Amino acid sequence: EDQVTQSPEALRLQEGESSSLNCSYTVSGLRGLFWYRQDPGKGPEFLFTLYSAGEEKEKERLKATLTKKESFLHITAPKPEDSATYLCAVPPTFSGGYNKLIFGAGTRLAVHP
Amino acid sequence: EPEVTQTPSHQVTQMGQEVILRCVPISNHLYFYWYRQILGQKVEFLVSFYNNEISEKSEIFDDQFSVERPDGSNFTLKIRSTKLEDSAMYFCASRPGQGAREQYFGPGTRLTVT
Numbered sequence: 249e250d251q252v253t254q255s256p257e258a259l260r261l262q263e264g265e266s267s268s269l270n271c272s273y274t275v276s277g278l279r280g281l282f283w284y285r286q287d288p289g290k291g292p293e294f295l296f297t298l299y300s301a302g303e304e305k306e307k308e309r310l311k312a313t314l315t316k317k318e319s320f321l322h323i324t325a326p327k328p329e330d331s332a333t334y335l336c337a338v339p340p341t342f343s344g345g346y347n348k349l350i351f352g353a354g355t356r357l358a359v360h361p
Numbered sequence: 362e363p364e365v366t367q368t369p370s371h372q373v374t375q376m377g378q379e380v381i382l383r384c385v386p387i388s389n390h391l392y393f394y395w396y397r398q399i400l401g402q403k404v405e406f407l408v409s410f411y412n413n414e415i416s417e418k419s420e421i422f423d424d425q426f427s428v429e430r431p432d433g434s435n436f437t438l439k440i441r442s443t444k445l446e447d448s449a450m451y452f453c454a455s456r457p458g459q460g461a462r463e464q465y466f467g468p469g470t471r472l473t474v475t
Contacts, residue, residue, distance in 0.1 A: 279462070280463075282462075282463055284466075289450075289469075289471075290468055290469065291365075291452045291454075291468045291469045292452070292466045293466070294463050294464070294465055297462060335404065337404075347392075347394075347409040347411075347417040348406040348409055348417060348419075349404075349406065349464065350406070351403050351404040352403070353402075353403050354403075
């Protein structure tokens with residue numbers, strides 16, 4: 249069964265304290281891994297797409313990396329405004345045309361001053 | 362920057378009533394989706410829509426649900442007879458086309474069924 253598992257469930261950091269979030273997946277023939285940010289009561293905001301092992305994408309203090317079975321979202325010197333839930337999603341194995349995404353449960357990040 | 366918009370932001374309805382959730386996808390996007398998120402749970406896929414027809418639907422999307430693109434800009438989700446368990450955030454998303462795979466989500470409609 250296709251699954252997306254994110255860890256940790258919650259992470260509390262001090263401002264400036266770098267860390268990494270993990271997303272592991274069990275789909276076959278990965279056709280893209282997507283990172284989103286979700287603020288409370290809001291819709292997911294697209295951050296990155298990764299397609300192949302070894303690929304990296306960066307945006308401000310965030311860097312996403314991909315291996316054959318997992319992805320990491322590295323947060324360097326975070327600020328309080330980086331506090332949010334970070335979601336990982338993949339298309340399932342047998343879904344044609346990228347018709348849907350399977351989401352992980354997310355990591356709730358809290359960055360304190 | 363173009364955005365997906367959704368109305369209303371919050372809808373309260375009584376069990377058994379019909380509701381219509383509305384979405385305006387990003388202009389020139391070709392693929393449209395509805396997802397829902399029950400409080401504290403994962404975002405889960407409901408239905409995808411392309412070329413004026415449903416391309417895929419989940420087990421959740423039963424006969425009580427329907428989608429429509431009544432004109433060139435709106436995309437709606439109708440729930441014919443709401444149940445308590447339909448209470449959730451409903452997100453509309455759109456995707457540009459074959460070459461771009463990321464989906465862009467709207468702010469959501471919070472549906473509360475009493």
